[in-house]
Amino acid sequence: MRDYGKISPKFWTGNTGREIRKAGQEAQLVALYLMTCPGANMLGVYYLPAPHVAHATGSTPEGALKVLRSLAAIGFCTYDEGSEWVWVHEMAAYQVGEQLKPTDNRAKGAEKEWLGFPKLPFLSAFYERYKDALFLPERHDIAPPSEAPSKPLRSQEQEQEQEQEQEQENNSKVEPVGSTALDSPVDSKPGTSKNGSTPNRYxxxxxxxxxxxxxxxxxxxxxxxxxxxxxxxxxxxxxxxxxxxxxxxxxxxxxxxxxxxxxxxxxxxxxxxxxxxxxxxxxxxxxxxAPDLTGMSAAARRTATAAQKWLSSEESGNAH
CATH class of the missing domain: 1.10.8 (Helicase, Ruva Protein; domain 3)
Incomplete structure (x- = not known):
């Protein structure tokens, strides 16, 4: 269970927040619950049966499901009724960060969570949203990005910059690695040569x-x-x-x-x-x-380098 959850002021002032307000107080309450409930995680993808929502918010299971559908229509979340899993679209951006460094321990935590998710209908869309920001590895058990839902998901921040978001989405539509890049030196289909007869081990x-x-x-x-x-x-x-x-x-x-x-x-x-x-x-x-020295001042870098050299010399001495 998490000790706390972050909620941005944009929840109240952003486009999505205003749409939630129009949907009524029950929608606002359930949206807040989705971001703070005990079963949630930092990525905003988790198991959430409608009766759990009903119990926590004082509603009925049918009423909770109706509100979840309305929040999905607004673009705040995606709820898969078959598996009873929810994805709160911008939760990872608020709880983890818009962009991590590959050496950040939070990236390792995000990867662990991501690889542990069961196969869900919205995982392709989630991967497209966060693969670069959280350095998520590909999963071969879900639909490839080219088959992911093409309709962009609205969010509290992105809706205010829809034109910029659309431009970034268009720029990101690049040819997937492996579609034609290996046609000549190495076949694009893993495990075969170009003529389909000679295995390619690399x-x-x-x-x-x-x-x-x-x-x-x-x-x-x-x-x-x-x-x-x-x-x-x-x-x-x-x-x-x-x-x-x-x-x-x-x-x-x-x-x-x-x-x-x-x-x-x-x-x-x-x-x-x-x-x-x-x-x-x-x-x-x-x-x-070695220590990550990028972004450090020259003095801090010299100190870190000296400390690393000292530790290396100590380890070398102890080895003898």
Whole structure:
């Protein structure tokens, strides 16, 4: 059970909040309950039978279900009556944050919650909404993003910027990784060659590593071209696992220099660089276990680096 839940003032002043107010006090009460009930979690996706709502709000199960339907029509939530699971659309944005860093422990918590959800009709829409903000991995047991509901969900903040939201939605409609990118160097269908006869042992891992890099580095428009395929495949052939290459990508995010804190203010984060050779992979793998120095002042960075070196020397001495 959570100790507390966050509620934004926009609940009362935003477009969605005003629509809820028009629906009546019972709708406002149930909406508040959805955000604060004991069974809720930080992602706003949880099991909620209508009788539970009725008991907590003093309504009847039929009345609670009617209000849930009205809140869904407004765009505040999605309620699947078959499974009795609810998704409060903007709850994760308020409880967790609009954008996390890949090294944030909350991202790990969000991933754990996400992977634990049963197969639900609205999971594709949830994934599209939060995959980049919370660094959620793909799930193969739900419909791919291309089959997700195309109608955008209204929210307390997004409704005030509908034009900007529509523009961002259009920009995000990029070709899914793996649809044509591997047609030449590696077949786009995992496990087969282009002619369909020769198994390709690296295709799945290449997709996985590249997809993680796209999410972590926030390059959704990046293409999996021949050079990037070749770099990732070569390192897999060297004996590195996909998990190690993914860790190397995460390590790159911990390097201030590679994240743009340099004299040119330029990011050096391409997957080609990370997987250029074994030396680069090893370098970034070491950074994956180092403190995250991005965003620190020069003095704080020197202190953290010195502390890390001291700890390393202590561990090395104890080993002998």
């Amino acid at each position: 295709a799945d891992d290449i997709h996985r590593v590249f997809g993680h890099w796209q999410r972590v580095m926030r390059h959704p428009q990046a293409k999996l071209d021949g050079k990037r395929i070749s770099r990732i495949r070569d390192r897999l052939k060297d004996g590195y696992t996909a998990d190690q290459l993914i860790a190397a990508v995460d390590g790159c995010t911990r390097s201030p220099h590679h994240m743009g804190e340099n004299d040119r203010s330029t990011r050096y984060d391409d997957i080609e660089l990370i997987c250029r050779d074994a030396k680069h992979v090893d370098q970034f793998l070491r950074l994956a276990d």
